[in-house]
Amino acid sequence: xxxxxxxxxxKLHSAWQSQSFTKKLKTLTGDEITVLDAGxxxxxxAGPDFKNARIRIGNLIYVGDIEIDCEYEHWxxxxxxxxxxxxxxILHASLINKQNQHYVYTKDGRRVPTICLxxxxxxxxxYKYSQDATVKNKLNNNxxxxxxxxxxxxEYDIKRKFVSKLGIERFKKKCERVFARLKEITYLHQxxxxxxxxxxxxxxxxxxREFKPQDFKDKIIWQQLFYEMIFExxxxxxxxxxxxxxxxxxxxxxxxxLGNDGEFVERVESLLFNASGLMPDVSNLPESEYSIYTxxxxxxxxxxxxxxxxxxxxEADWHFFKLRPQNFPTVRLAGGVRIIDAIxxxxxxxxxxxxxxxxxxLEVLIRILRSSFVxxxxxxxxxxxxxxxxxxxxxxxxxxxxxxxxxxxxxxxxVFSVYFDIFGKxxxxxxxxxxxxxxxxxxDNKIIREVAECLKTPEFLKKTMLSQGMLELFRNYCSKQRxxxxxxxKIVFN
Numbered sequence: 001x002x003x004x005x006x007x008x009x010x011k012l013h014s015a016w017q018s019q020s021f022t023k024k025l026k027t028l029t030g031d032e033i034t035v036l037d038a039g040x041x042x043x044x045x046a047g048p049d050f051k052n053a054r055i056r057i058g059n060l061i062y063v064g065d066i067e068i069d070c071e072y073e074h075w076x077x078x079x080x081x082x083x084x085x086x087x088x089x090i091l092h093a094s095l096i097n098k099q100n101q102h103y104v105y106t107k108d109g110r111r112v113p114t115i116c117l118x119x120x121x122x123x124x125x126x127y128k129y130s131q132d133a134t135v136k137n138k139l140n141n142n143x144x145x146x147x148x149x150x151x152x153x154x155e156y157d158i159k160r161k162f163v164s165k166l167g168i169e170r171f172k173k174k175c176e177r178v179f180a181r182l183k184e185i186t187y188l189h190q191x192x193x194x195x196x197x198x199x200x201x202x203x204x205x206x207x208x209r210e211f212k213p214q215d216f217k218d219k220i221i222w223q224q225l226f227y228e229m230i231f232e233x234x235x236x237x238x239x240x241x242x243x244x245x246x247x248x249x250x251x252x253x254x255x256x257x258l259g260n261d262g263e264f265v266e267r268v269e270s271l272l273f274n275a276s277g278l279m280p281d282v283s284n285l286p287e288s289e290y291s292i293y294t295x296x297x298x299x300x301x302x303x304x305x306x307x308x309x310x311x312x313x314x315e316a317d318w319h320f321f322k323l324r325p326q327n328f329p330t331v332r333l334a335g336g337v338r339i340i341d342a343i344x345x346x347x348x349x350x351x352x353x354x355x356x357x358x359x360x361x362l363e364v365l366i367r368i369l370r371s372s373f374v375x376x377x378x379x380x381x382x383x384x385x386x387x388x389x390x391x392x393x394x395x396x397x398x399x400x401x402x403x404x405x406x407x408x409x410x411x412x413x414x415v416f417s418v419y420f421d422i423f424g425k426x427x428x429x430x431x432x433x434x435x436x437x438x439x440x441x442x443x444d445n446k447i448i449r450e451v452a453e454c455l456k457t458p459e460f461l462k463k464t465m466l467s468q469g470m471l472e473l474f475r476n477y478c479s480k481q482r483x484x485x486x487x488x489x490k491i492v493f494n
Contacts, residue, residue, distance in 0.1 A: 012068050012095060012117060013049055017041065021120035027113045028102045031058045033091070039066055046150050046492075047085040055091060057113060064090035072097040072114060075104045079146030082107050082483050083493040093117050107493075145478050147492040148454035154491060159455050160466070162487040166476075167469030171436055174414035175421075178229070182418065185224050186215050196248030196311075213422050222419070223343055224252040229411040230339055234332040234403070238319035242276075243332070249311040250275050255340055257307065264345070265379075268337045270300035277314040278330060280387050291388050293380040325385040326395065334381040335398030339373070348372070356416060356428050362435055369412055369435075373404040402443035409439065409464055439464035447474050455488075 015021065017038055025033035039053030048065035055062055065088045069075060072094045080086040084107050092104045097116040104112050145151075151159070184198050187206050198206050216222075228247040235243030250272060258267045273279040274297070282290045282298045318329045325331070342348040352372065359365040377395040385391050399407070417432035441464045444452075451470040452460050460466035473486070483489035 009068065009070050012070070012093070013041065015117070015121060016050065016066065016068055016093065021117075022122065023120055025115060025120055027057065027115055028097070028100055029113070031113070033057050033115065036061070046083075048089050053090065057091075062090040064088040066090070067092050068117075069094045070096065072099070072101055072104075072116075075114075077146065078149070079483055079489075079493060081105055082146075082481075082489075084108075085493075091115065095121075145451065145454040145474075146483055147486075147489055150492045151454055151488070152456040154488060156457070158491070159457055159488065160460075163455075163457075163460060163466050163469035163473060165469070166472040167436075167465035167467075168433075170468045170472040171414065171417075171433065171465075174410065175417050178225070178414045178418045181228070182216065182221065182225050183209075183211055186211065186218075186221050189218065189221055189224075190215070194251065194310075196245075196251075213424070216422055219349075220253055220256075222349060226343065226349055226411070226415060227252045227340065229415060230407065231336050233407050233410050234336050234399070235329070236323070236327045236332070238323060239329045239332070242313065242317050242319075243329070243336075245311075246272065246276050246313060249313075250308070251310065252340075252343075254308060254310075255344060258304075260345055265337055265341055266296060267300050267304065268340055269334065270297040271304050271308060272333055272337065273297060273330075274301045274304070275308065275310065275312050276318070276329070276333065277312060277316075278318060278333070278387075289388065291380070294388055320386075325391065325393075326397075326400075328385050330384075330386055331381060331395055331398060334377075335375050338375050338398060352412065352416065353419070356420075356431060362431070362438060365431075366408075366435060366439060369408045370401065370404050373399055373407045373412075374401055375399040402441075405439075405441045405443065405464075409436070409441065409468070437465050441467060447471060450474075451478070 019035055019038060025035070027033060034056040035053070036056060037052070037054040039050035042049055042051050042065075048067045050066040050068075053064065053066045055066075065086070067075070067080060067086060067089050069078070069092070074094070075081060075092060080089075081104065087106045087108050087110070089104075089106060089112050092112050092114040093116075094114065095117050097114065100116070101114060104114050106112060184206070187198065187202075187209060188195060193202075228244060231247035232240055232244040235241070254271065255268055258264055258271075270279075279297060279301070280290065280294060282294055320328055339348070352369070355365060355368050359368060375398045377398050381395060381398070383390050383394045385395065413432045413436050417429050420426070420429035420432065440462050444461050444467060448461060448467050448470050451474050452458050455470070457466075460470060473488075477483065477486040477489070483493060
């Protein structure tokens with residue numbers, strides 16, 4: 001479909017070129033504007049719309065460039081305020097200026113008057129633009145990154161090199177975060193303090209503590225770390241924080257005391273669903289409104305609550321709204337319980353370490369790691385998304401391939417990279433980074449797709465290191481307006 005803002009911007013250009021306005025132009029401060037020379041249309045995609053214009057504002061004559069936008073906010077949205085090519089602009093014009101702003105500012109800090117053209121055009125022009133722009137916003141999801149207008153003209157190698165660099169930086173940040181949390185867990189464990197995080201009054205002693213490899217040899221430390229990171233990743237974007245808080249509150253050591261029989265999984269489910277606040281209160285419901293499974297969880301909790309004295313949460317802490325049922329926290333918790341079972345009873349962590357040691361073919365190792373976290377549904381949660389409301393469609397997987405990829409990328413590789421570094425297994429640590437470099441993920445997200453579209457690099461989408469690099473680019477540069485610190489932005493805007 002056509003892009004309405006572009007259509008109207010072209011019409012605004014024509015109006016400026018022909019000076020077909022309904023009355024005398026004035027700035028928002030009331031100064032009259034006389035256009036002595038509208039300037040020459042800039043046919044290049046970069047830079048102001050009209051070059052070498054001559055205008056009189058009040059009693060002063062200005063020679064320079066004219067920039068015309070559909071909306072006042074586009075001056076910043078399109079990066080003109082940080083683009084040296086716009087330093088010679090003498091007048092900014094827009095169709096819409098909702099806040100009646102009087103000026104814009106160039107990269108070199110010069111103040112430039114702005115005019116609102118809707119006051120000088122046919123009365124229906126503004127209305128038609130607003131209607132078409134609304135339709136465009138609903139139907140067309142174009143990229144809004146400031147450099148998108150010139151990204152396709154940048155050399156491919158420049159984009160790939162910078163995005164790759166950011167991908168590696170992102171991986172290193174994950175490793176640093178893993179190591180920081182590992183030290184906290186170790187410190188609390190050594191002091192036998194049953195707190196999820198280090199309190200303020202312990203911070204000074206912790207910061208001065210020097211850790212050595214032997215401090216990290218206790219298996220329970222790694223189990224707690226692994227469990228926390230897994231649960232955080234399973235939380236998806238909306239339940240990430242609460243899933244991590246739950247895993248920190250319900251210490252992994254509690255699970256090791258729940259036995260090793262056919263009822264283990266259900267006992268863990270009872271503990272987590274009750275501690276999370278997601279469990280319905282069956283004591284206040286008639287029997288017809290809850291299942292046998294829900295009743296068993298409630299009965300289990302009567303015993304478990306005697307040994308669990310940690311924090312409990314509320315149902316209101318969790319997000320279900322606008323989530324696909326497959327991503328409901330109830331389903332994700334059920335998947336997490338199966339991983340807890342695998343850690344305790346199937347030596348999952350030790351098995352992963354052995355796979356890294358024994359499997360030299362990286363593609364084979366990737367398939368093994370991914371398949372380790374693809375978990376088919378079973379039991380009650382095979383046909384439920386929430387308590388006591390059976391689903392017609394059913395749940396095929398607690399954790400599918402896409403989420404398994406997320407776990408490998410965001411948990412397995414950084415956690416085991418840190419593990420191998422601590423215990424002097426440098427070759428295995430490098431293997432983690434090699435896997436990260438060649439990993440081909442099965443899914444992407446809206447942010448990554450938008451950045452790839454803006455950079456004109458759709459082939460970056462499936463390669464994990466580049467996808468992670470684009471995520472880092474957006475979050476650390478684009479969304480923070482750090483265009484002039486970005487290697488791509490430096491070229492585009494200078």
